[in-house]
Amino acid sequence: MSDAKNIADFYQLIYEKQVEVQEMPSNKKISAWAIRIVDLLFPERNSSELNSVEEIKTAFINQEKELVLLLNKTKACDVCNTAEVAAIFFQSLPALYQTMLTDAQAILEGDPAAKSIREVVRTYPGFFAISIFRLANLLHTLGIPIIPRILTEHAHSKTGIDIHPGATIGQYLHIDHGTGIVIGETCEIGDHVKLYQGVTLGALSVDKLLANTKRHPTIEDHSIIYAGATILGGATVVGHHSIVGGNVWLTSSIEPYTTVYHQSNTKFIDSKPLI
Structure with a gap:
């Protein structure tokens, strides 16, 4: 087979893929839909142009219609009714909103630098990621x-x-700073848990054969995981009211009310001031 034939077949393949996804909405459009919902739920994030209850109702109805379109165009449901799925989603929003409020309250109460719910909602990356x-x-x-x-x-x-959408997370989650946090698909987090930057709640093994098993740890209520801690394994349970210190590497369970810390080997050397 000639090089010309190979390249022609290649172009045909790419063209067929282009046709297949022409109706597929972009990631940007899908993300914009979700951000619009967060903005509707928390108008303090941005200036609101809605001036009546009817306008707010219409805005949510429009977002529901948009979800139906997104579900249809991404072929998300082979057998389900996309309108029914969208209706269930929006009927669940009031309860979800109350849960989001607990997250904002947890950040306000847990961070001495936070001065108001409005500040948390508008500026905290942890609140945005959780929402x-x-x-x-x-x-x-x-x-x-x-x-x-x-x-x-x-x-x-x-x-x-980085929070996998399959994770199970209770109310009053406080993510402080947040950069570098990883929460795996089968992770279970209770209520009133605080996570600092660089925390990994991951799998002990990434073998594909474990895809349908619990691979990520369980963090029980009122636990604090400090910066840089790594907790791995589906059988690993951090008992309630426990504290896991910074840079701890944990692959086995700990009892409730336990404090685990990393012992540093840092050495301090006196030196003369530079002249």
């Missing part, structure tokens, strides 16, 4: 593929906080 996760997780629980990952990866790109 996008909450929306993505709801879609994930409704059996929607692709879109939840697009949403959490958008938040990841903006904040450095």
Whole structure:
């Protein structure tokens, strides 16, 4: 087969792929849909142009219609009714909003630098990442593929906080600073948990054969995980009211009310001031 034939077949292949995805909405459009919902729920994030209850109602109805279009164009449902899925999603928003409020409250109460809920909602990357996760997780629980990952990866790109939409996370999650946090697909996090930057809640093994098993740790209520800590394994449980110190490497369970810390080998050497 000639090189000309090979390149012609290659161009044909790429063309067929182009035709296949022409109706597919961009990641940017999908992310914009979710951000619009967060902005509707928390108008303090941006200046609001809505001046009546009817306008707010119309805005949510429009977002529901947009979700139906996104579901159809991404072929998210082979057998499900996309309008029904969208309706369930938006009927669940009031309860989800209350959960998001607990996240904002946890950050306000847990960070001495935070002065108000408005400041948390408007400026904290942790709150943004959690909010996008909450929306993505709801879609994930409704059996929607692709879109939840697009949403959490958008938040990841903006904040450095990587939360898989399949994770199970309770109320009052406080992510402080946040950059470099990784929360795996089968991770379970209870209520009133605080995570600092650089925390990894990951798998002990990435073998594909473990795809349908619990691979990531469980963090029980009222636990604090400090910066740089790595906690691995589906059987690993951090008991409630525990503290895991910075840079700790943990692959086995700890009992409730336990404090684990990393012992530093740092040496201090006296030196004369430079002249």
